[in-house]
Amino acid sequence: MKRMLSEELYRHSLGVAKAAASLAEYFGESKEKAYLTGIVHDYGKRYTPRELIEKAEKTGLCLDRVTRQESRLLHAPVGAALLKTEVKLEDPRIIRAVYYHTTGRKGMNGLEKAIYLADYIEDGRDFPEAGKIRELARSDPEQAMLEAVEFAIKSVLRRGLLLHPRSVAFRNSLLEKKREGSNL
Ligand SMILES: [Fe+2]
Ligand SMILES: [Fe+2]
Numbered sequence: 001m002k003r004m005l006s007e008e009l010y011r012h013s014l015g016v017a018k019a020a021a022s023l024a025e026y027f028g029e030s031k032e033k034a035y036l037t038g039i040v041h042d043y044g045k046r047y048t049p050r051e052l053i054e055k056a057e058k059t060g061l062c063l064d065r066v067t068r069q070e071s072r073l074l075h076a077p078v079g080a081a082l083l084k085t086e087v088k089l090e091d092p093r094i095i096r097a098v099y100y101h102t103t104g105r106k107g108m109n110g111l112e113k114a115i116y117l118a119d120y121i122e123d124g125r126d127f128p129e130a131g132k133i134r135e136l137a138r139s140d141p142e143q144a145m146l147e148a149v150e151f152a153i154k155s156v157l158r159r160g161l162l163l164h165p166r167s168v169a170f171r172n173s174l175l176e177k178k179r180e181g182s183n184l
Helices: 008-025 031-040 050-057 065-069 071-088 091-098 109-122 128-139 141-158 166-182
Strands: none
Touching: 008 031, 008 109, 031 109, 050 071, 050 091, 065 071, 071 091, 091 109, 109 128, 109 141, 128 141, 141 166
């Protein structure tokens, strides 16, 4: 990966790997797998959106309407497919965590959650909300994840971009779970 990614992207990937490994235990995942997934999660970013669309067509990968139109989303599902064909990485759990790392989804497993949250709290993230989410992740990773996806949704709305329905389903599922917990 160090050879395949730009220096900046590799540094970010390393940060995500470390953060994901530190969250792994909480989410019932192996540290090694979380670390490896962090290292490869942005593999798709080595290509331009146009290249990603071309590669998706070549590999027969179906992309939904929103993903096709939003270049920021493309690198996740296409990168996941390319990890299989170009890197020969076969682990379905790793591939799945890479596939969903930008939108999230309802019912994410522990590895997917660790990567989703790690992408927001890795040490290189310096926007003000990242500090708050990072702090929260130490005591309450579920709440940190809810705040991360809400931050992501707000930033999509603020920038006038298309919002992926999976992110809405993800956010609602976290909130529902939180409400169930507080009603016990
Ligand atoms: Fe990404
Ligand atoms: Fe990332």
